[in-house]
Amino acid sequence: MQLEKEKKPVARKLLLKLLGSRENIKMNASAAVRVGELFGISENNIRVTLTRLQSARLITLVERGDYKLADKGIRFAKEIHQWREDENELVPWQNDWVVAQTSLLPKSDKKQLRTTERALKLVGMMKLASNMYVRPNNFSGGASEVRDKLHTLGLSGKALVFSANDFDNQTQAKAMKLWSHLDLETLYEVGCSEIEESLARIPTLPLEEATKESYVIGDRALYHLVFDPLLPSPFVDVAMRERYRNLVKKYDDMGAHIWLRFLDQN
Known part of the structure; x- marks a missing residue:
């Protein structure tokens, strides 16, 4: 997989998503810079973004120079993670x-x-x-x-x-x-294959490569689910969508674990 061809993520989106991936995630400036390096984002860009996110009250500085989501950022994270519960509604x-x-x-x-x-x-x-x-x-x-x-x-x-x-x-x-032009069933089928292949590949990769791949593929899958219209039968194969959603949940859990390992590095 040629992940280097993927569009470079915006620093603001990248940092907010990582800090909001699980509750009580903390990240110091040095770790944030290392995150940026994975995607070719400059140290200056990362540090300026941290300052702006703090000014916007999306993140807050806590003990020992660690950043975590502020209340406004927590609300943002909850909106992102709503996809996990949508099917139940x-x-x-x-x-x-x-x-x-x-x-x-x-x-x-x-x-x-x-x-x-x-x-x-x-x-x-x-x-x-x-x-x-x-x-x-x-x-x-x-x-x-x-x-x-x-x-x-x-x-x-x-x-x-x-x-x-x-x-x-x-x-x-x-x-x-x-909704026929969205070709949702093809999206679900291709998405399932991509995630299953990555789940098998990631354990064989060095931590830095696994960290980057988990973000790129996970972010693409989350985008699809956030904008999924949640159509009923007969518009789509509901069982296929549920299979895709469950695979994304599994992948998201694995990705969060990988990112915690990466952030915990000295």
């Missing part, structure tokens, strides 16, 4: 939908538009018609749960979020195809 689909109607939102506020687009993407909603986004209604809390998720992610309260269950045949058929 799902129920069988009853052929109904959650709809977000955004026609009341001002089009001139570009920042809010970007926030809206990201929020809709994170909860798996797709555009069905002008200013109308939908997803299958398969969360246990229904439209209310999706509404709360969207508001937490920054969707304006002016947007209407509700359930619908009586689309005409043409609209229903169109809605059923909205």
Whole structure:
């Protein structure tokens, strides 16, 4: 595997993810610099990033020069790790939908538009018609749960979020195809193979190589799960998604152990 071809991670994202990988992780500046070296990030970049994260109250300096997540950073980490519990919130689909109607939102506020687009993407909603986004209604809390998720992610309260269950045949058929371009089952299949191969390979690698590989492959898998729309059957093979998710959990646990070993080096 040619990990060197992977795009260099942003220092801010790298440090926050590592400090948030498990509870009470601590990292001093020297260890942070060694982390940066793995990915070709300069010492100056790492030290400046630590200062900025502390100023933003995402991390805090504790005894003996160690950094750990501050309360704001802990909230960030919990959002990242929500993927571990998402599958537990799902129920069988009853052929109904959650709809977000955004026609009341001002089009001139570009920042809010970007926030809206990201929020809709994170909860798996797709555009069905002008200013109308939908997803299958398969969360246990229904439209209310999706509404709360969207508001937490920054969707304006002016947007209407509700359930619908009586689309005409043409609209229903169109809605059923909205996620087909994502080719999710191929993503799950390829992802399972990549993780299984890495699980077999990592024990044979030197610690530095194992540390880097666990981050690169783990980060890619986590991105897929964070943005997974959590569709029900018949949109996807749910068993295949669960297999992929369980493999990622196993890989994430292994990666956290490897990173602890790396950070504990003198």
